[in-house]
Amino acid sequence: MIEHRTWHWAAMLLLLMTLCVIAVGTGAxxxxxxxxxxxxxxxGDAAVVSIVRNLRMPRILLAALVGAGxxxxxxxxxxxxxxxxxxxxxxxxxxxxxxxxxxAFALHAVSExxxxxxxxxxxxxxxxxxxxxxxAAGAGGRGDPRTLLMAGVVIGAFANAVIMIALANAPANxxxxxxxxxxxxxxxxxxRSVGTLSLYVLIGGGALVYWAREIDVLALGDEPAxxxxxxxxxxxxxxxxxxxxxAGATVAAAGLIGFVxxxxxxIVRAAGIRQHRxxxxxxxxIGATLVVAADLVARTVRPPGELPLGAVTAVLxxxxxxxxxxxxx
Amino acid sequence: xxxxxxxxxxxxxxxxxxxxxxxxxAAEGRITAVTGPxxxxxxxxxxxxxxxxxxxxxxxxxxxxSLDSLTPQExxxxxxxxxQREEPAFPMTVKEYVALGRFxxxxxxxxxxxxxxxxxxxAMKKAGVAEFADRRTDTLSGGEWQRARIARALAQEARALVxxxxxxxxxxxxxxxxxxxxxxxxESGMAVLLxxxxxxxxxxxxxxxxxxxxxxxxxxxxPADVMQAPLLERVYEWPLVVSRDPAIGAPxxxxxRRLSPRL
Numbered sequence: 001m002i003e004h005r006t007w008h009w010a011a012m013l014l015l016l017m018t019l020c021v022i023a024v025g026t027g028a029x030x031x032x033x034x035x036x037x038x039x040x041x042x043x044g045d046a047a048v049v050s051i052v053r054n055l056r057m058p059r060i061l062l063a064a065l066v067g068a069g070x071x072x073x074x075x076x077x078x079x080x081x082x083x084x085x086x087x088x089x090x091x092x093x094x095x096x097x098x099x100x101x102x103x104a105f106a107l108h109a110v111s112e113x114x115x116x117x118x119x120x121x122x123x124x125x126x127x128x129x130x131x132x133x134x135x136a137a138g139a140g141g142r143g144d145p146r147t148l149l150m151a152g153v154v155i156g157a158f159a160n161a162v163i164m165i166a167l168a169n170a171p172a173n174x175x176x177x178x179x180x181x182x183x184x185x186x187x188x189x190x191x192r193s194v195g196t197l198s199l200y201v202l203i204g205g206g207a208l209v210y211w212a213r214e215i216d217v218l219a220l221g222d223e224p225a226x227x228x229x230x231x232x233x234x235x236x237x238x239x240x241x242x243x244x245x246x247a248g249a250t251v252a253a254a255g256l257i258g259f260v261x262x263x264x265x266x267i268v269r270a271a272g273i274r275q276h277r278x279x280x281x282x283x284x285x286i287g288a289t290l291v292v293a294a295d296l297v298a299r300t301v302r303p304p305g306e307l308p309l310g311a312v313t314a315v316l317x318x319x320x321x322x323x324x325x326x327x328x329x
Numbered sequence: 330x331x332x333x334x335x336x337x338x339x340x341x342x343x344x345x346x347x348x349x350x351x352x353x354x355a356a357e358g359r360i361t362a363v364t365g366p367x368x369x370x371x372x373x374x375x376x377x378x379x380x381x382x383x384x385x386x387x388x389x390x391x392x393x394x395s396l397d398s399l400t401p402q403e404x405x406x407x408x409x410x411x412x413q414r415e416e417p418a419f420p421m422t423v424k425e426y427v428a429l430g431r432f433x434x435x436x437x438x439x440x441x442x443x444x445x446x447x448x449x450x451x452a453m454k455k456a457g458v459a460e461f462a463d464r465r466t467d468t469l470s471g472g473e474w475q476r477a478r479i480a481r482a483l484a485q486e487a488r489a490l491v492x493x494x495x496x497x498x499x500x501x502x503x504x505x506x507x508x509x510x511x512x513x514x515x516e517s518g519m520a521v522l523l524x525x526x527x528x529x530x531x532x533x534x535x536x537x538x539x540x541x542x543x544x545x546x547x548x549x550x551x552p553a554d555v556m557q558a559p560l561l562e563r564v565y566e567w568p569l570v571v572s573r574d575p576a577i578g579a580p581x582x583x584x585x586r587r588l589s590p591r592l
Contacts, residue, residue, distance in 0.1 A: 228432045
C-alpha cells in the first residue's frame with residue numbers, strides 16, 4: 001500500500017521534471033534534453049547556457065510555482081468552504097488584483113515590480129473586504145462558508161465593474177497592457193520574481209499542509225467540526241487568508257490564470273486522494289505540471305506569437321471540468 | 330459527567346430565549362434522554378455544548394470543569410458529539426471517515442498510529458459498520474450513514490457520548506440495536522446523553538428523561554415520572570394515553586386521533 005503511494009508520487013514528480021526539461025528545451029532555438037541538463041549545470045555552449053539559465057528556466061520555474069500555488073490554494077479552499085466549485089479567483093482575489101494592476105497601468109506604471117505590488121495590494125484588499133462583508137452579513141458574525149463564498153463573488157463582480165469603468169475611456173496602450181495582464185503570462189520573467197513567489201509558495205503552502213488535518217474536519221460541516229474540537233471561525237479565517245495570500249502572490253507574479261485552482265484539486269481527488277495533506281501536496285505537483293504544460297502550448301502553437309496562458313489553462317480546463325460535472329451527477 | 334446549570338441561550342435579539350434556565354446532568358453509567366416537541370430547544374442544547382451558540386447565562390460543566398476553561402480539543406477528548414446535521418463535502422471511505430474521530434487525540438503533525446487504528450476498528454465493530462469499512466460515504470443508505478457517524482463518535486474514545494436524533498433514518502432492527510449499543514456503553518461506565526423524539530424507546534431504555542418545552546425543563550426524572558399523560562398532553566398539545574407495556578413493563582405512549590370517536 002505504502003509502496004504503491006510512493007510510486008504515485010515518484011511518477012508525478014518525474015513527469016513534472018521531464019516536462020520542465022522538455023519545456024526549457026523548446027522554443028525558437030531547440031535544445032536537446034541532454035544539452036539542457038548540461039546548461040543548467042553551467043556547461044556547454046555559452047549562448048545555450050544563457051538561454052537556458054536566464055530566459056527559459058525562470059519562466060518554466062515561475063509557471064511551476066504559479067501552478068503549485070493555485071493548486072494548493074484551490075485544494076484548501078474547496079475543503080474549507082465545502083464546495084467543489086470554490087477556487088481562489090471566485091473569492092474576489094482575481095478581481096481585486098486586476099483592479100490593482102489596472103490602476104497601476106492607468107498611472108503608467110511600467111515596471112514589473114510596481115504592477116505586481118499593486119496587484120497584490122488589490123488582492124489583499126478584496127480578501128479583507130470579502131471577510132468584512134461576510135462577517136457583516138453572517139448571523140452573529142459567524143463565518144458561514146456560503147456567506148464567505150457569496151461575499152467573494154460579490155466583491156469580484158464589483159471589481160470587474162470598476163475595471164470596465166476604468167478601461168472604458170483609457171488609451172489603447174493601457175487597455176492592451178491591462179488586458180494582456182488579465183489573461184495571464186509568465187513571459188519575460190526574472191529570477192527575482194521566481195525567488196519572491198517561491199518564498200510565498202513555500203511559506204503559504206507549507207502552512208496549508210501543516211493545517212491540512214483541520215481542513216479534513218472542516219469539510220464535514222461546521223457542527224461536526226466544532227464537535228471534533230476545531231475552532232471553526234478561527235480555522236476557516238486562517239485557511240481563507242493563507243489561500244488568498246498564495247493566490248494573490250501568483251496573480252501578482254503572472255496575472256490571472258484561471259481554472260487551475262478549480263480543476264487541479266478535482267484531478268487529485270479523482271486519483272483517490274481524499275485527505276487534505278496529501279491532497280494539497282498533490283495539487284501542488286499537478287498544478288505545476290498543468291501550468292508548465294499550458295505555457296508550453298501557449299508559446300509553441302503559433303510561433304513566434306504567444307497565446308495568453310490564462311486562456312490556454314481555461315481551454316484545457318473547461319472540457320475536464322464539464323466531464324467532472326457529468327460524473328458528479 | 331455533563332452538567333447544565335441554569336443555561337440561557339438566545340438567538341440574536343429574539344424576545345424569547347431558546348433555552349431558559351435549563352439545569353440537569355447526564356451522569357456516568359446512565360442514559361439521559363432529552364425530549365420535547367419541535368422547537369423546544371433540544372438541538373440548541375447540543376449547539377451550546379459544542380460552542381456553536383454562546384450562553385447568555387449559566388454554565389456547562391464537563392467532569393467538573395467549566396466548558397470555558399477547556400480547549401475545544403480537550404472537550405472533544407472528553408465528550409463525543411454527533412450533531413443532527415452533517416454532510417461531508419467530498420465523499421470518503423467509511424474507514425477514513427471514522428478515523429477523523431481521532432482528530433482531538435492527535436496533534437496536527439502527528440500521524441495516526443496503531444492505537445488510533447485499533448480505536449477506529451473497535452468503533453466500527455461496535456457500531457456495526459466494519460463490514461462496509463471500504464465503501465464510500467456517498468453510497469451508504471441513511472441507516473448505514475447514521476451508524477458510521479456513531480462509529481466516528483466512538484472512535485473519539487470519550488467518556489461521554491452525545492447523540493442528536495440518532496435514530497433518524499433507522500429501521501426497527503437498527504433502531505433497537507442502536508439503543509442496545511447505548512445501553513451497553515452506559516453499562517460500561519459512559520455518560521450517554523441522547524436527544525430523541527422516540528418517546529417509547531426512550532422510556533424503555535433511558536435511566537432518566539428531561540422533557541423540554543419552550544426552552545424550559547417541564548419534567549425530569551425516571552421514565553415513569555415523566556411519562557404522565559396529562560403532562561405530555563399539555564406539552565405536545567395532542568390527546569394521548571400512557572399505559573404500561575404488558576410485554577416489557579415500560580411506560581408506553583399512544584397518541585389518539587383527534588377527530589375520530591373510535592380512537
